[in-house]
Amino acid sequence: MLHHPEIIFENEAFIAINKPAGMLSIPDREGKEPSLKSWLREKYGNIFTVHRLDRETSGVIIFAKDEATHKYLSGVFEDRTVEKVYQGLVQGTLAQKEGSIDLPIMEHPTKLGTMVTNRKGKPSLTDYKVEEELGLFSLVQFLIHTGRTHQIRVHMQSLGHPIVCDELYGDAKPVYLSSFKRNFKLSRGEEHERPLLARLALHSQMLHFIDARGTAHTLEAPLPKDMRALLQQLRKWKG
Numbered sequence: 089m090l091h092h093p094e095i096i097f098e099n100e101a102f103i104a105i106n107k108p109a110g111m112l113s114i115p116d117r118e119g120k121e122p123s124l125k126s127w128l129r130e131k132y133g134n135i136f137t138v139h140r141l142d143r144e145t146s147g148v149i150i151f152a153k154d155e156a157t158h159k160y161l162s163g164v165f166e167d168r169t170v171e172k173v174y175q176g177l178v179q180g181t182l183a184q185k186e187g188s189i190d191l192p193i194m195e196h197p198t199k200l201g202t203m204v205t206n207r208k209g210k211p212s213l214t215d216y217k218v219e220e221e222l223g224l225f226s227l228v229q230f231l232i233h234t235g236r237t238h239q240i241r242v243h244m245q246s247l248g249h250p251i252v253c254d255e256l257y258g259d260a261k262p263v264y265l266s267s268f269k270r271n272f273k274l275s276r277g278e279e280h281e282r283p284l285l286a287r288l289a290l291h292s293q294m295l296h297f298i299d300a301r302g303t304a305h306t307l308e309a310p311l312p313k314d315m316r317a318l319l320q321q322l323r324k325w326k327g
Contacts, residue, residue: 093124096148096307101157101299102138103128104150106309109287113140113149125151139165139235144253147174147292147309160300165235171296174230174240175219175311177289177318178249179258181226186217189243193236202256203238205246212236214243222322224268225252229293240290252289262286263318269325284318291315 094106105124107113112123114137119126128135128151135151136158152158164170194209196202205212213233220227226249230240241257244250250258262283266272274281294308311319 093127094309096309097305100153102150102152102161103132103135104148104295104305104307107141107146107149107292109144109146109312109314112143113137124149138162141292142238142241142288142290144288145174145290145292146312146315148295148307149292150295150307157300161297164297168233169297171294172232172235172292173294173296174232175291175293175315176228176230176240176244177222177225177252177285177315178228178244179225179252180249181221182216182218182228182247182249187215189214189216189246191243191246193239193242195237203236203242205242210234210236212239212243214240216244220319220323222319223326225263225322227319241288253285254288265321265325268322284321285314287314289315289318 093108096104096106098104107124112121114125115123125135125137132153135153136155138150138152138158138161141147141149150161152161190213191205192207192209193203193212194206196204211234215231217229218226219229232239241251241254245257252263253260263285264281264283266281291311292309294306296306298304
């Protein structure tokens with residue numbers, strides 16, 4: 089069940105949405121599935137793509153309402169004057185609590201739709217900082233200076249701490265309470281345990297940029313309910 093996208097901010101030039109996990113940013117080639125862009129088109133008519141989020145990633149994404157804004161915003165995204173902050177849960181405990189990953193990324197030569205670090209790739213820079221250590225996992229904040237496809241996911245895989253539930257770069261296994269709660273028992277009448285999280289644990293938390301009129305915008309989206317619920321359980325049982 090997909091949640092409805094929530095509008096964080098809008099003016100006559102652009103609109104910022106809190107994208108639900110599982111929803112495409114823009115229509116896929118077949119165009120059969122609902123996407124954020126098609127939802128916005130129904131509402132506003134013309135809508136222009138500035139950047140995109142992976143299907144399973146939730147959080148802040150912006151679309152332009154006219155060509156001039158599209159050109160301007162695409163420019164600030166390309167010249168790296170947008171501050172892009174993400175939060176994610178990663179596997180394990182990182183040796184260094186903060187650092188920078190400066191590894192070029194390119195398309196995988198044989199695996200379609202997958203990226204890989206390679207010196208022939210495009211420059212890619214991710215700063216990370218561990219916010220909380222939670223036993224099997226760590227909550228990490230990322231500041232990305234470039235906008236490569238799957239950048240955070242590929243960079244975290246390169247450190248050996250992939251994003252939780254990442255089917256491309258980690259282990260797609262859902263997170264169950266029984267994996268970290270001692271003496272876990274199923275509730276009565278339940279035959280199977282339901283996962284606490286079964287999608288990529290990555291969220292676009294904040295975008296900061298200056299618009300064409302010189303106005304600064306800080307657009308934020310709180311962590312979605314599924315990630316918050318998982319964090320709550322991890323905090324409760326990590327001892």
